[in-house]
Structures are given as C-alpha cells and as structure tokens.
Amino acid sequence: xxxxxxxxxxxxxxxxxxxxxxxxxxxxxxxxxxxxxxxxxxxxxxxxxxxxxxxxxxxxxxxxxxxxxxxxxxxxxxxxxxxxxxxxxxxxxxxxxxxxxxxxxxxxxxxxxxxxxxxxxxxxxxxxxxxx
Numbered sequence: 001x002x003x004x005x006x007x008x009x010x011x012x013x014x015x016x017x018x019x020x021x022x023x024x025x026x027x028x029x030x031x032x033x034x035x036x037x038x039x040x041x042x043x044x045x046x047x048x049x050x051x052x053x054x055x056x057x058x059x060x061x062x063x064x065x066x067x068x069x070x071x072x073x074x075x076x077x078x079x080x081x082x083x084x085x086x087x088x089x090x091x092x093x094x095x096x097x098x099x100x101x102x103x104x105x106x107x108x109x110x111x112x113x114x115x116x117x118x119x120x121x122x123x124x125x126x127x128x129x130x131x132x
Contacts, residue, residue, distance in 0.1 A: 003027050004096050008029035009126030016086050016130075020121055022079040022096035028075040030054070032121075033099045033110040035069060036081045038128075047114070048094070049081065050107045057107050064091070086130045093125040 003026030004119035008019055020036070049060045049070040056069055069082040079096055096113050098121040104110035115119045 003121050004098060004123035004125040006094060006123040007095050009094060009127075011129045011131065012086050014086055014088055014130055014132045017082070017084045018086070019126070019130070020081040020083065020096075020126060021110050022081075024077050024079070024098065024121075026078075027073075027098060027121065030074040031101050032112045033101065033104055033107055034072060034079045035097050035099075035107075035111060035114060036079075037097055037114070038090075038129045039095070040089075040092040045095075047111055050111055051079070052107050053101055059107055083128070085101055088132050090128060091130050093127050095125045096123045097121065 004022055004024050006022045008021050012018055033052055035065040036048040037045050038048050048064055049068060051058050051070045051072055055072050060068060067085045071080045099110040099113055104113055
C-alpha cells in the first residue's frame with residue numbers, strides 16, 4: 001500500500017536544523033515527480049517543496065524559501081528535505097508524495113493532482129516539532 005517511507009523527524013529547537021529522508025523501495029524512483037507536504041494540527045495539508053524527475057525543476061513554498069532545500073538521489077531511491085533555521089510554525093507532520101511521469105508532465109501538474117484527496121503515492125509521515 002505505502003511505497004514511500006519518511007524518517008528524520010523529532011523535537012527540535014527554533015533556529016536548529018534537520019534533514020528529512022524519504023525512501024521509495026516500491027517505486028521506479030526516477031519515474032516520479034516528488035514533493036514534500038506538511039500538515040499542522042487544525043490546518044490543511046500544504047505543499048512545502050517539490051522536485052522534478054531529475055531534479056532540474058524545484059519549487060518552494062514562500063515561507064520556507066532560503067531555509068529549506070529539497071534534493072533527490074535517484075540512484076539511492078531517496079528524497080531529502082534539508083531544513084535550516086527552524087521556526088515554531090514549521091511544526092507539522094511531514095509527508096513525501098510521488099506522481100508518475102506518465103500522469104504528470106511537470107511539477108505544477110503533479111502538485112495539482114496531489115491536492116486531490118486520495119491521489120498519488122504517499123508515505124506515512126514523520127512528525128517535526130519545533131519549540132521556541
């Protein structure tokens with residue numbers, strides 16, 4: 001059912017750093033657009049960052065620009081999110097998600113599809129809590 005597995009979350013101090021990882025052993029990794037989403041209590045799920053098949057196209061939510069860096073290592077079937085200068089508002093459950101290139105021709109389309117309930121491949125999530 002779940003082909004994506006996140007790790008790296010925990011409790012962190014504001015201003016600190018961490019790196020989330022997402023492995024995809026059940027997928028042809030290099031055939032998927034990838035994205036990180038997050039959902040805080042009482043809030044809607046929101047896209048944090050996304051990256052195209054070979055990493056050539058990357059986008060970030062404005063609130064994380066300059067602080068977060070998304071990357072992928074297709075040879076290792078791993079997606080990363082480096083999170084620097086953490087803020088309390090970064091507290092959320094973080095999920096990785098994937099959309100096959102046969103379905104989405106670019107990141108914009110992939111994000112649109114992932115915004116639909118039940119669409120795409122998702123991990124179980126990893127909790128990130130940032131204290132002030």
